[in-house]
Amino acid sequence: MKRRRGDFDLAQLLPVAVATSFAAVLTLLLTFGIQRASQLQSASSALQLASELRSLPQYFGTELTLIQRGLEARTFVAEPITDIATAREGFDKALVRIDADLVAAGLGGSADIQRVRGALDAAWQRFSPLLVAIGRHKGSPYADTLAGSRLNATGRALKADVDEGLAAQAAATRDVGGALKDLAGGLQDTVGSRGRSLRTFLVIGAAVAGLLLALMLYFSLRSRRASADARRAERQVADILGTVREGLFLLDRNLALGAVYSASLTRILHSEIVRDSSFEDLLRPLVPAKTLATAMKFVNLLWKEKVHEDLIDTVNPLNQIEVQFSRAGGGAESRHLSFAFKRVKSAGGLGEHLLGIVTDVTDRVQISRELEQSKAENQAQLDLVMQLLQVPAAQLQSFVRDADMALRKSNAILKQPGREESELRTKLNGVFREVHTVKGEASALALGSIAARVHQLEESLVALRDRAHVDGNDFIPIVVRLDELMSYLGGIGQFADRLSEVQPKGDTMKSVVPPLLAKQLLTTDDPSLEQLLTQVVREAASAQAKRVALACRGLDLIPAPYRKAAKDIAIHMARNAVVHGIEAPDARQAASKPDTASVRVSFEANGTDGYVLTVEDDGQGLPFERILDAALRKGLLSPSDAARMDRSAVYGLIFRAGFSTAEQVTEHAGRGVGLDAVSQAVRELGGSIGIATADGKFTRFRMKLPQPGDKIAATHAA
Amino acid sequence: MSLQNEIGTFVSAVLNYFDTAVQQAAVVGTPYLALGKPPEIFDYTGMIRISGKKKGVVYFTAPKGMLSVMLMRMQETDMSDTNLRDLVGEVANTLSGNARKDFGRNFIISTPSVVAGSSSTIGYSPDTRPIVVPIDWRTYHANLVVCLN
Structure with a gap:
C-alpha cells in the first residue's frame, strides 16, 4: 500500500501531540490544585489563629480582676501583670501571622476580610494601650505602715489603670471578640469554598489523568499493531531480498x-x-x-x-x-x-x-559469445579453406609438421621442472619464441586465419609477461590455448593430408575447382625459401603501406640441416627489416631515397668456417636513441648502465626477450619476440650475429653459422 | 564456463584442500599437455567422472610418501592403505563438491572413486589431450589431471 509522506508524519506525530496536550492540561490542573491547597492551608491557619484569639479578651478580664482583687487584699500581683503583657504580645504576633496567612491565602485583596480585619485592629487598638500601661508598672504597689500595708503611688496608679482596663474590658470583649468572630466566619467560608474548588480540580485532574492513560493505552496498542505490521513487512522484504537472484x-x-x-x-x-x-x-x-x-x-x-x-x-x-x-x-x-x-x-x-x-x-555472455564464435568459426572455416586451397599441399603438410613440432616443443618447455619466478619467465619466453615462429611461417604462407589464432595465444603470453608476478596457475590459459591450437592445426593437417591424397586424381580435381587453383593444388614441389620470403615481405609491406623489393641470393645453397632454422631466421629478419628498418614512404621521400625500399637476403659460404646468412635493408638504420629509451623505459637498464654502454652493446639489446621499440603491437611487430627467437636459433646452431648499421642508410645482420658438423661438436662441447 | 575456468575450479579445490585440511600450502607448477602417452599415475589416485555438457575425467594422483606425510600433518597415525585411499578420495570429493558448486546443472558429476597402484590406467577419450597440473608440496610431487572434451 502506498502512503503519502505527509500522512506518515501526521500518524507518527499524533500520539505525541495528544499525550503532550493532556500532560500539559494535567500539569496545569495540578499546579492550580497545589496553589489552592496552599491557600487553603493558609486560610485554615488564619482561621485557627482567629478562633484561638477569641478567648483572649475574657482572659485579659480575668487577669485584670485578679490584679484588682490582689491590690485590694495587698497580695502579690506581679504574675498576672506579666501574664497580661505576655498575652498581649502574643495577640500582636498572632495578628501579624493572621495577616501573613491572609496574604498567602490570597485574601489580601478581599474587601470583606479586610473590613473585618480593620474592625479587629480598631477594637484591639482601643484596648491594647490600656494593657500596655498596666504592663509598665514595675516594683511593689504597697507601702508598709504601722497601720498595716497600703497602696503606694505605684499601687494607686496601677489600680487606676486596672480599673480603667476592667471598665473597657467588656467593650473590648464585645468588639475584639466580635471582630474575631466575623473574621473566623469569613475565613470559614473561604476555607469551605477553597476546599470545594480544590476537590473540583482534583476530580478534573483525575479525569484527565484517566483519559491520558486510556489514550496512552490506545496509542500503545496501535503502535504495537503498527510494529507488528512493520515487522511483517520487514520479514517480507527480507524474504524478497534473500531470494531475488539480482x-x-x-x-x-x-x-x-x-x-x-x-x-x-x-x-x-x-x-x-x-x-x-x-x-x-x-x-x-x-x-x-x-x-x-x-x-x-x-x-x-x-x-x-x-x-x-x-x-x-x-x-x-x-x-x-x-x-x-x-x-x-x-x-x-x-x-x-x-x-x-x-x-x-x-x-x-x-x-x-x-x-x-x-x-x-x-552465462548469457557465454552463450552469446558461443553463438558469435560459432558464426565466426563458420566464416573462419570458409576463409581457412580458401586460404588452404591457395597453398600447395606439400607446403601445407610441411608447415603443419613444423608448427606441430614447435607447439610440442612449447609443451616440453612447460613440462620442464622449475617453479621459481625466473624459471617461469624463462619458460614463458621459450614458449613465446616457438609460437612466434609458427606465426611467422603462417604469415609467410598467407594463412591469415592460422596466424590470427597464434596471435591470440601470443596475446595471452604477453598478458602473462607483463604481470609483476607470475605463478604456475597463471599458465592455465596458455596451456588451454596451446591445446586449442594443436587441435586446430591437427584439423588442418588432416585437410592437408586429404589434399595430398587427391593429387593422383588430378583430372577429377580439375572438374570441381578452377583450373588455376587446381594447378596449385597439384603442385608437389616444396616451396622455395625465396617464395616464402617474398610472401612475408609482401604481407608486411602491405600492412605497413610501404613499397619494398626483395632480392635473394644463394638461398638454394642452404645445407639440409640448416634449412628449417635458416627459414625461421630469414622470415623473422625479413619481416623485421620491413617493419622496423624501412622508413615510411614520406620519410624516404624526405631523405631523397628511392620510393621502393630494398631488402636483400643472401646465404653464402664463409670460407671453410661455415656459412653466413645476411639480411640487409636500405632503411633508416638502427635507432640508437630509441633503443636506449625503450630499454630504460622497460627497466632493462639502469641510467648508470646506459651511460657506460657502447653502441654495439646497445644494439645487442634488441635481441633481449620482450624488447621492442614499436609503439603499437600489431600482428607483424611489437611483441619483442622475433629477434629473441632469431638469437636463440643462431645460438642453438652454435653461430653468432653481427650488426652493421648507418643512420639513415642501412642495417645489415650477418648470421655466421658453423659447418653443421662443427655445430654438433660445439653443442657437445657446451 | 570455459575450460580455463573449469581447470581453475579444480586447481582451487586442491589448493584449498591443502590450505585448510593439511594446513600447509601446495604450489602449482606450470601445466602442460600429456602428449603421446598417458600422464604419470602415482600410488593413489582419486577421480571423478564428468558427463553432460562436457565429458571426461578429472583426477588427483599422488605418491604414497606424500599422502602419508599429509596424514601425519592431519594428526592421523594410521597410514594404512584404507586411510591413504580415504585421503585421495577426500581430495576427489573436494573436486566433486567444487565442480557441483561452480558448474551447475550443465555437468553431471560421478561419485568420487579411488584406484591404487602406479600401474593403474585411467580411461579417457583418445580425442582429448589431458592437461596435467603439477602440484608440488614440500619435496613431493603430485598431479592434477583434467581431461575434458
Whole structure:
C-alpha cells in the first residue's frame, strides 16, 4: 500500500501531540490544585489563629480582676501583670501571622476580610494601650505602715489603670471578640469554598489523568499493531531480498550504499559489503580506474532531473563488464556483470535513492559469445579453406609438421621442472619464441586465419609477461590455448593430408575447382625459401603501406640441416627489416631515397668456417636513441648502465626477450619476440650475429653459422 | 564456463584442500599437455567422472610418501592403505563438491572413486589431450589431471 509522506508524519506525530496536550492540561490542573491547597492551608491557619484569639479578651478580664482583687487584699500581683503583657504580645504576633496567612491565602485583596480585619485592629487598638500601661508598672504597689500595708503611688496608679482596663474590658470583649468572630466566619467560608474548588480540580485532574492513560493505552496498542505490521513487512522484504537472484542495493545522493541490500549482492560481487562504504569503494576492485571514473560520472548524472533515465542507459559503462575474482586457492575467475540503475521516484519528483541492480550475466555472455564464435568459426572455416586451397599441399603438410613440432616443443618447455619466478619467465619466453615462429611461417604462407589464432595465444603470453608476478596457475590459459591450437592445426593437417591424397586424381580435381587453383593444388614441389620470403615481405609491406623489393641470393645453397632454422631466421629478419628498418614512404621521400625500399637476403659460404646468412635493408638504420629509451623505459637498464654502454652493446639489446621499440603491437611487430627467437636459433646452431648499421642508410645482420658438423661438436662441447 | 575456468575450479579445490585440511600450502607448477602417452599415475589416485555438457575425467594422483606425510600433518597415525585411499578420495570429493558448486546443472558429476597402484590406467577419450597440473608440496610431487572434451 502506498502512503503519502505527509500522512506518515501526521500518524507518527499524533500520539505525541495528544499525550503532550493532556500532560500539559494535567500539569496545569495540578499546579492550580497545589496553589489552592496552599491557600487553603493558609486560610485554615488564619482561621485557627482567629478562633484561638477569641478567648483572649475574657482572659485579659480575668487577669485584670485578679490584679484588682490582689491590690485590694495587698497580695502579690506581679504574675498576672506579666501574664497580661505576655498575652498581649502574643495577640500582636498572632495578628501579624493572621495577616501573613491572609496574604498567602490570597485574601489580601478581599474587601470583606479586610473590613473585618480593620474592625479587629480598631477594637484591639482601643484596648491594647490600656494593657500596655498596666504592663509598665514595675516594683511593689504597697507601702508598709504601722497601720498595716497600703497602696503606694505605684499601687494607686496601677489600680487606676486596672480599673480603667476592667471598665473597657467588656467593650473590648464585645468588639475584639466580635471582630474575631466575623473574621473566623469569613475565613470559614473561604476555607469551605477553597476546599470545594480544590476537590473540583482534583476530580478534573483525575479525569484527565484517566483519559491520558486510556489514550496512552490506545496509542500503545496501535503502535504495537503498527510494529507488528512493520515487522511483517520487514520479514517480507527480507524474504524478497534473500531470494531475488539480482544484487539489489540503494545509493543515496552521496553515492553511499544503503544498509539494506539483497543477499545475492555479496555472492555476485564475491565480497562482503562494508558498512557505510560508497559505490566507488564497491566498484574499485572490479574495474580499471578509467572505467571507475566514467561510471561515477554516469551515476551522478542520474541525479540530474533533466537527464532522461532511459536515454542515458545506453551509455552506461557498467552495462556489461568483465571482472576477475580471485579464487580461494589462487588464480582468478572471469565473470561478466551487468549494473543497471533506476531512480526511486517520490511524489515530489526525484527520491532520495537510486536503486542499483547488478546481475551476473556470465552465462548469457557465454552463450552469446558461443553463438558469435560459432558464426565466426563458420566464416573462419570458409576463409581457412580458401586460404588452404591457395597453398600447395606439400607446403601445407610441411608447415603443419613444423608448427606441430614447435607447439610440442612449447609443451616440453612447460613440462620442464622449475617453479621459481625466473624459471617461469624463462619458460614463458621459450614458449613465446616457438609460437612466434609458427606465426611467422603462417604469415609467410598467407594463412591469415592460422596466424590470427597464434596471435591470440601470443596475446595471452604477453598478458602473462607483463604481470609483476607470475605463478604456475597463471599458465592455465596458455596451456588451454596451446591445446586449442594443436587441435586446430591437427584439423588442418588432416585437410592437408586429404589434399595430398587427391593429387593422383588430378583430372577429377580439375572438374570441381578452377583450373588455376587446381594447378596449385597439384603442385608437389616444396616451396622455395625465396617464395616464402617474398610472401612475408609482401604481407608486411602491405600492412605497413610501404613499397619494398626483395632480392635473394644463394638461398638454394642452404645445407639440409640448416634449412628449417635458416627459414625461421630469414622470415623473422625479413619481416623485421620491413617493419622496423624501412622508413615510411614520406620519410624516404624526405631523405631523397628511392620510393621502393630494398631488402636483400643472401646465404653464402664463409670460407671453410661455415656459412653466413645476411639480411640487409636500405632503411633508416638502427635507432640508437630509441633503443636506449625503450630499454630504460622497460627497466632493462639502469641510467648508470646506459651511460657506460657502447653502441654495439646497445644494439645487442634488441635481441633481449620482450624488447621492442614499436609503439603499437600489431600482428607483424611489437611483441619483442622475433629477434629473441632469431638469437636463440643462431645460438642453438652454435653461430653468432653481427650488426652493421648507418643512420639513415642501412642495417645489415650477418648470421655466421658453423659447418653443421662443427655445430654438433660445439653443442657437445657446451 | 570455459575450460580455463573449469581447470581453475579444480586447481582451487586442491589448493584449498591443502590450505585448510593439511594446513600447509601446495604450489602449482606450470601445466602442460600429456602428449603421446598417458600422464604419470602415482600410488593413489582419486577421480571423478564428468558427463553432460562436457565429458571426461578429472583426477588427483599422488605418491604414497606424500599422502602419508599429509596424514601425519592431519594428526592421523594410521597410514594404512584404507586411510591413504580415504585421503585421495577426500581430495576427489573436494573436486566433486567444487565442480557441483561452480558448474551447475550443465555437468553431471560421478561419485568420487579411488584406484591404487602406479600401474593403474585411467580411461579417457583418445580425442582429448589431458592437461596435467603439477602440484608440488614440500619435496613431493603430485598431479592434477583434467581431461575434458
